[in-house]
Amino acid sequence: EMQAGNIAGAVAAAMDYAPLHSKDEDVKAQHAQLVYKAMGAVPDAKISTVAKTLSTPQCDMAMKYVYRAMAETHECSSMLKWHAALLKQGGLGSISRVVAS
Amino acid sequence: MANTLKTYLDAVRASLEACLCLTTFPSQQVERHNKPEIEVQSSKELLLTPLVVARNEDEKVLIESSVNSVRISLKIKQMDGMDQLLAHWFCRFLMQRAEQFIVLRRKAVDGFDLSFLITNTNLEKMWKHKLIDFVITFMEEVDKE
Numbered sequence: 001e002m003q004a005g006n007i008a009g010a011v012a013a014a015m016d017y018a019p020l021h022s023k024d025e026d027v028k029a030q031h032a033q034l035v036y037k038a039m040g041a042v043p044d045a046k047i048s049t050v051a052k053t054l055s056t057p058q059c060d061m062a063m064k065y066v067y068r069a070m071a072e073t074h075e076c077s078s079m080l081k082w083h084a085a086l087l088k089q090g091g092l093g094s095i096s097r098v099v100a101s
Numbered sequence: 102m103a104n105t106l107k108t109y110l111d112a113v114r115a116s117l118e119a120c121l122c123l124t125t126f127p128s129q130q131v132e133r134h135n136k137p138e139i140e141v142q143s144s145k146e147l148l149l150t151p152l153v154v155a156r157n158e159d160e161k162v163l164i165e166s167s168v169n170s171v172r173i174s175l176k177i178k179q180m181d182g183m184d185q186l187l188a189h190w191f192c193r194f195l196m197q198r199a200e201q202f203i204v205l206r207r208k209a210v211d212g213f214d215l216s217f218l219i220t221n222t223n224l225e226k227m228w229k230h231k232l233i234d235f236v237i238t239f240m241e242e243v244d245k246e
Contacts, residue, residue, distance in 0.1 A: 071153040073161070080108040080156070087115050095119035099149040099166060 035065045036074060044081055051085035059090035060097045067098055106244060109156040110237050116152050116164055117173070117233045123221040126169040137170035137220045162240075163213060170220040172206070173236060174213035177243055188214055191243075204232070 039062075042050050054062060063086050069079045086094060128134040130143055138147045148167045155161035163174040177192075179185045192214050199205040204223055206216040217236060224232070 067152050067154075070155040070161070073155050073158045076155045076157050077105055077108075080105065080112050080154075083112045083115075083154075084108055087112075092115065092119045095116055095152075096122075099120055099152060101150060 032065065032068060036069060039065070039069075039082060040075060040078065044078065047078075047081050048085040048088065051082070051089045054086075054089060056090060056094075059086055060094050062086055063090065063094045063098050064101065105156060106241075109154065109160070110240060112154045113162050113164075113240070114233055114237055116154055116162075117171075117236065118229075120149070120152070120164055120166040120171050121219065121224065121229055121233065123169050123171065123219070123224050125221050135169070135222075137218060138167040139165055139170040139172045140218070142167075160244075163210065170218060172210065173217040173219070174210040175215045175217075175240065175243075176212070177214045204235075 051059070051062070062082070066079050066083050066086065070076055125135060126138060126147070128136045128141070128143070136143075138144075142148060148165075151163060151165040153161055153163050159176065159178045159180075161176050163172075163176075165172045165174075177188045179188050192209065195202070195205060195215065196207050196209070199207045204217045204219050206218045209216045219232065
């Protein structure tokens with residue numbers, strides 16, 4: 001999907017395929033790498049437009065990955081930008097849903 | 102530099118606003134006791150996922166919340182030995198006077214320099230937005246030095 005140049009679609013698809021109930025840490029780590037790649041491919045200026053295209057559950061998943069990335073201190077400056085854009089799209093609810101998951 | 106500080110503090114502020122929804126919760130172990138669950142950690146269902154907001158490897162905030170309390174741990178940027186020493190003294194000075202601050206914790210969480218503990222009783226007496234402003238201003242001031 002990323003090769004097709006449809007980066008926004010790639011981010012959305014990555015959220016849809018998130019391994020939610022997997023107990024295997026490797027699977028989660030691999031998926032996280034994929035998510036970071038997709039999110040990292042979005043240039044800074046386009047972050048807010050991509051964030052707008054995400055639906056609420058996708059927005060929540062994306063927030064989760066932003067916090068996971070920050071916990072691993074991975075690409076923090078762009079993650080902070082993603083945080084702001086997702087916050088605008090999802091509101092405080094998206095953070096509450098991350099905390100309650 | 103100033104730009105990332107603003108996004109960093111905004112992210113912290115938003116995370117705090119979402120996490121500081123506390124309610125009183127009497128202890129399930131001991132009758133008539135009301136303990137901050139994040140400290141006691143008596144039951145898994147009472148604790149929420151901890152959040153990390155990081156600006157880079159040296160500066161991050163860990164927000165651990167539970168039903169009646171939130172623990173906010175800060176890691177201050179320390180670039181060399183001198184900075185480390187100053188940060189250590191500064192934090193010790195503050196932590197020794199933790200009673201004056203009410204929300205400061207006397208001991209920082211492992212790996213962090215300073216910790217705040219906010220419980221539902223604190224929120225009943227103090228305004229939530231003022232408390233968040235306090236934490237954010239604190240971080241700003243420390244960053245300036």
